Amino acid sequence: MRKEEKRKEKGTAGPLIIWKRIAVFLLIFGLAITGVPGRQNLIAEVQAEEGEPQNLYAQxxxxxxxxxxxxxxxxxxxxxxxxxxxxxxxxxxxxxxxxxxxxxxxxxxxxxxxxxxxxxxxxxxxxxxxxxxxxxxxxxxxxxxxxxxxxxxxxxxxxxxxxxxxxxxxxxxxxxxxxxxxxxxxxxxxxxxxxxxxxxxxxxxxxxxxxxxxxxxxxxxxxxxxxxxxxxxxxxxxxxxxxxxxxxxxxxxxxxxxxxxxxxxxxxxxxxxxxxxxxxxxxxxxxxxxxxxxxxxxxxxxxxxxxYEYRSLWQDIDPGSIKVKNGINKEKPFDMETEISLTVMGEDKDWKMLLKDNEQAEVTWDKEESLEAPVTKGQKVGEVKYSLNGEILRTYDISTSSGIREKTFEWYLKTIFSMYFIGAD
The missing domain is CATH 3.40.710.10 (DD-peptidase/beta-lactamase superfamily)
Known part of the structure; x- marks a missing residue:
């Protein structure tokens, strides 16, 4: 599968969160191994800035x-x-x-x-x-x-x-x-x-x-x-x-x-x-x-x-179409390639998840570059992935919206015969 990765991002909150947490980790680690006076107070201040609970009793x-x-x-x-x-x-x-x-x-x-x-x-x-x-x-x-x-x-x-x-x-x-x-x-x-x-x-x-x-x-x-x-x-x-x-x-x-x-x-x-x-x-x-x-x-x-509040995660994706080699196209019967449209299976426009204000799911997708006929309706050709902070939440299949038959030797004979003999005056 050749990867044509495309993204639809609403802002850059996801990557920023990852880099921010890396920076916070490095700062806390650095403070922990050095003799900086008052480092415990500094660590607490960093945690407070992140907004997460501090000083919990539980181990x-x-x-x-x-x-x-x-x-x-x-x-x-x-x-x-x-x-x-x-x-x-x-x-x-x-x-x-x-x-x-x-x-x-x-x-x-x-x-x-x-x-x-x-x-x-x-x-x-x-x-x-x-x-x-x-x-x-x-x-x-x-x-x-x-x-x-x-x-x-x-x-x-x-x-x-x-x-x-x-x-x-x-x-x-x-x-x-x-x-x-x-x-x-x-x-x-x-x-x-x-x-x-x-x-x-x-x-x-x-x-x-x-x-x-x-x-x-x-x-x-x-x-x-x-x-x-x-x-x-x-x-x-x-x-x-x-x-x-x-x-x-x-x-x-x-x-x-x-x-x-x-x-x-x-x-x-x-x-x-x-x-x-x-x-x-x-x-x-x-x-x-x-x-x-x-x-x-x-x-x-x-x-x-x-x-945390519920926010919608679903994003509409148009996966376009895919080329099919050696597939039957009645309008252009002797073209070597044709195209069929693609669809994202199982769309869930009501999908919501508890998120912070600065959290945003990232959507990526990839699909095959082309297919060889025959192709069946609903055939999987790629995936849409939803991820949050590097963790995959859901995947949806990209599939063909219709099927297409293969051009065979028998098909060529019938097509030529129909065009040049049956259809002649």
Missing amino acids: SAVLMDADSGRILFSKNGQTERANASTTKIMTCILALEYGSMDDVMTVSDHAASQPKVHLGVASGQTFYLRDLLYSLMLESHNDSAVIIAENIGKSVEGFADMMNAKARELGCSHTYFITPNGLDAADDNGIHHTTAEDLGRIMKYCIMDSPRKDMFLEITRTANYQFTDCSGKNSYSCTNHNAFLQMMDGALSGKTGFTADAGYCYVGALRRDDRTFIVALLACGWPNNKSYKWADAKALMNYGLEN
Whole structure:
């Protein structure tokens, strides 16, 4: 394919952003390795000029556009860390997808032995899955997670296999689950862990893409819930510990977590107007810094709300036509070349994405120089690529709008015969 690369750019914001970030990186790197007095203040000033959140408590943090899955801000977003009870969002969504809310689940000795925070069940008790899911997500009960895992996955190990398979399906290549509750654990393959970016992807699936997303949201937004075991003899009460639901207008869902290895963790979502943001925080302080995660979550959500708006990305492209060698042209039957028009397939004039004011998608396209007949209608001859800051967002095929038959020896004979014999007086 000979590349005839053409571009339609609205300004030069994209390349400028790339060069600006390179300059910022070089400046920060230079300041970091030199003895410039007050270099930390200078670094902070550079970050402030970029407009990105500063001085976050979390060692890993991500802000994601929940619609596209695009990472809008990342601090050590791909660093693998223990993630505590934020694990339970995966446990919950798998239980919703593979179980029925009225399924009866029996408590094993192993489930009953789980440490606090726990529901406090006894071996042999039975519960409905519906009730265990509220226990899991509102109070973060560790025993409820194991009951669910053992009844749906046949064992904790079997359920962990399901969790890891789903993580791979979602593109979470730096995640490894061992337990359904997120308690610190290790085996021959490593420790129980994820990354802030992967955790954001899992939350995106739970609230945007899963066929059970509505029930996930209903459970995680419930303030209080009461239930009994299947016998009706024992009563339980749950209160939602996701304080972020009352902190910002539009707070949608979330899950807290804490272990000695993980520190305080949080993953949450907010929807305001037509924008939905996800925040994932790992290692966001240790006792007595329980409130750090709320400060970071608000800072990142406000950054998203203040800086990102939906803007149209679609640009009309006229790919023109393409020469076809040895193709039949009834008007000029003996010309060696003819042309057919091209079209961009699957146009999406309503395509929008959350962008900053100074962000602009770049559109490039290339196509074949010529084709040999025969050519079929809809035959791919090139591509249109949309990219943002060097990352390809979408590609669209450039295809032929009609087909054309090949000139064969038989065609020449018939054409000549028709022209000089049948058409003669």
